[in-house]
Each structure stands twice: as C-alpha cells, then as structure tokens.
Amino acid sequence: MKAIILARVSTEEQMTEGQSIPAQIGRAREYAKRKDFDMVKEYQFDESSTKDKRAKFEKVIEDIRKSKEAIALIVETVDRLQRSFKESVELDALRKEGKLELHFIRENLIVHKDSNSSEIQRWDLATFVAKSFVLQISDNVKRTFSNKVKLGEIIGRAPIGYLNVTDEITEKKDVIVDRVRAKYICKIFKLYSTGDCSMKYLSKLMNEEGLTTKKGKKLGVRQMELILKNPFYYGYQLYKGELYPHKYEPLISYELFLQCQKVKEGYKKIPRKVSEKPFVFQGLMTCANCGCRITPELKKGKYVYYHCTNHKEICEKIYVNQDDLLKEVKAVFSKLVLSDEEKDRLVNSLKATEEGKNEFQKMQLKELRKENDRIEEKISIMYEDRLSGSITIDFYNKKFKELMEKKQENEFKMKRLNNANKNYYITANTILSLAQRAPEIFESSETEEKRQLVNFVFQNLELDGKKLLFKTKTPFERVLEYQSTHNWGD
Ligand SMILES: [Zn+2]
Incomplete structure (x- = not known):
C-alpha cells in the first residue's frame, strides 16, 4: 500500500x-x-x-x-x-x-x-x-x-515578605526575600492553617509582634486575607487569571497554602446567599421564526414560560412551558448513556490515548532535563575558561546570561508540562463521565448548573412555535447518531 x-x-x-x-x-x-x-x-x-x-x-x-x-x-x-x-x-x-x-x-x-x-x-x-x-x-x-512571565519574573510589585531591589551597577531589577518580614508571613500561614486563629486574631497578633509594611503601617484583616490567598508565597504568581511559576524563593510550601485555603473555606460555609439565574434556558434559545432572543417569564410565581422577545414585531406571542422543554432535553440526555460494553470500549480507547500522551510528555521532560544538564556543564567549562583567561569576562557574562535564561525557560516548560498533563486527564475524563451521567447530573443539578449543562451539550437551540429545535455538539452528536442506528460495534 x-x-x-x-x-x-x-x-x-x-x-x-x-x-x-x-x-x-x-x-x-x-x-x-x-x-x-x-x-x-x-x-x-x-x-x-x-x-x-x-x-x-x-x-x-x-x-x-x-x-x-x-x-x-x-x-x-x-x-x-x-x-x-x-x-x-x-x-x-x-x-x-x-x-x-x-x-x-x-x-x-x-x-x-x-x-x-x-x-x-x-x-x-x-x-x-x-x-x-x-x-x-x-x-x-x-x-x-509576556516574556517576563515566561522567565518567571515578577509582574508588578513584590508582596510583603519580599523586597524589590535594583542593582546599583547594572541597574537590573530583582526581588529578594525580606528577611525581617518573611518570618512573620510564615507564621501567619502556620497559625492560620491550624484552624484555631481567625484573620482578626492574626492581625492583632502581628501588630503586637511589630509587623508593619515598609512604610510603617499596621496590617489589618484585609491584608491578612490578601496574604493568605497570595500564591506568590509558594512559588507562583497570578497573571491574567492564570498561575505561572516564578523564579524567586518561596516562603511556604504549597501544602501549607492549600491547608489555609481549606480552613478559609470552612469559615465561609456559614450560609451563603445563592445567586442563581432561575431559568434553565435563559440566554440559550433564539426564535426560529424571526431570530430574536427567547426570553423567560415567571407566571403565578412558579411557572416558567418562554416566548419570543419579538423585537421585529412579526411574531405571535406563543408561551412555551419550561417543563415541556425540559422533557425534550432529558430525552436527549438519556440517549447519551452507553451500555457497559460500549463504555468499556471508550474507556480503553481513552486510556490508550492518554498513555500515549503521558509517554510523550515523559520524553519531553527527559529532553528538557538533559538539556539543562548540558547547560550546567557548559557553564562550568566556561567558568574554567574565564579563570584561565582564554575567554574575556564580557564574553563570559554575555554567554552566562544567555545560558541561564535558556535554563530558566526550560524549567518553566517542565512545570508547564506537568500541569498540562493534569489538565489533559481532566478533559478526557470530563467528557466520558459527563456523557455517562448526564441525565443523573441534570436531574440533581441547580438551575444554573442545568443551564451550563444544556449549553455544553447543545448548540443552536431554537424555538419554532412550541417546538424545540436543536443540534448537539460533537462528540455527543456522534454518540446519538450511533444510538439511533443501533450499529454499535458491528
Ligand atoms: Zn420570533
């Protein structure tokens, strides 16, 4: 062939x-x-x-x-x-x-x-x-x-516990640990992680022990909160909503940070007002007749009806009961459930795919590690050359900087790869478990979750009179196609 x-x-x-x-x-x-x-x-x-x-x-x-x-x-x-x-x-x-x-x-x-x-x-x-x-x-x-994030350099000012410094000769900016305040920061995390100290107590204690900002101000409850949720202390910085590893010395471990977040969650569990959109199909449907949005309306305080907003004034006002629409959606969800045999096949194929990816990433990690070893080696050889005078100091400095940047970049890539691995696993699993449990999840979900689920599985929801027109998104579409032709595994 x-x-x-x-x-x-x-x-x-x-x-x-x-x-x-x-x-x-x-x-x-x-x-x-x-x-x-x-x-x-x-x-x-x-x-x-x-x-x-x-x-x-x-x-x-x-x-x-x-x-x-x-x-x-x-x-x-x-x-x-x-x-x-x-x-x-x-x-x-x-x-x-x-x-x-x-x-x-x-x-x-x-x-x-x-x-x-x-x-x-x-x-x-x-x-x-x-x-x-x-x-x-x-x-x-x-x-x-940004290149800075890539190199693990700080964006913005360093948080309390660190100092922004500028090298007098090279004028290069850097961040170092503020040895005076860093120990207080560690103490805050440690005490809070026990679950026995409130932020208010910590603020008071720190005032007594003499912790202040660089400008000499005391730290209040709000500052405690900001410290306790700042990932910078365990080695990451938040940039445009995502976490990136930074290159500076961490003050605490990730485990300690996590423990503090758990404690904080515990404090928050006392009644939280649920702010949910009360309508499952809100913002998800358009009118098949005129293309306008379909809007929900509450009747007698408990019945939800949908109708065309009729901005073009060419539609009749037809009210459709939400329960009728839910019935149709549920019918589709129940078709997404696969038999055990079919499920096994899927799981196996996903596993095969994932193992492939894992192997692949291991290989990439190995390559990066190797390259960094080589860089180390190069640096030490260059250092010898510099001492023996066979290369100039300028040349050495230039090369050293290049190599260090490359090394840092590689380290960053390695961290990134490890994260990607996790994300990949989550994606694959999400699809599978969602398809399997869609009816169950849907039934037991709050309205906003229902809305998200509908939005995840369906596309182009339209209302034609009282009839719901829809398309499911790939790969759900394919699952449904097979279910309807009963040709699984032939
Ligand atoms: Zn319309």
Missing part, C-alpha cells in the same frame, strides 16, 4: 520540544517500514514559518483524492493531523470512499473504510481531546504570555 507521512510543528509546540519534524518523520518512517508500506511522499508543516496553513492541508487532501490507489496517511498523533472537526469531514469522506487509511502511531489507531463505529468514535474523541488539550496548553498561554 502507498503511504504519505505528515509531520507538523506549530509555534506553540516549539515551546515544548522533543517533537521536532525530523523526530516525527523518523518514527513515521519506521512505522511505514514495519507495515511494509510504499512511501510516496512526506509532508512537513512548519507552521511557525508558514502563513497559509489551510492551503497545505488542502494539498494533502488533493493528493489523496487524485491518487488512483488507496493511501495510508501516517501521522504521529491525531493532533498532528487535525485541530478541528472541520478537517474530519474532508478526511472522513475520503475514508468512506476507500481512498484513505489513517494511521495514528501514538494512539495505536487505524481508521479505514471498514472501520467499525467504535473505532470512528475513538478518532472523534481523540480529535476532541486533542483540540481541548491544544487549546489549554498553547493558545491560551501563547496569547497571554
């Missing part, structure tokens, strides 16, 4: 190395050799230098379409090939025609003309997971990344 290899790197992944194009190609070639394929072409997408990404993908599709024989397309993982379901449509069409076999090395998945529905579903899920995964580790990060 003829085979095409596709390897791809995008800007984001260059942050997480170990996945270079040559490495991908190498593994794919090995795979092709094992399968005894006849190699016809190798595609390399280096998206960091290519503007027209879409056109390149089209070219692959075009090649396959033109080919007289069936083609095996070999890629390392699903996320090398595609980032969205849009691409699945084109690929799927070729697959059905028998023109294309997809080989995903890491997922250990082959999809072809005669693939059964569970294999297709594995592909869908892998695409879905890959997409969420990629979004999480890269796009978000890329957008919000």
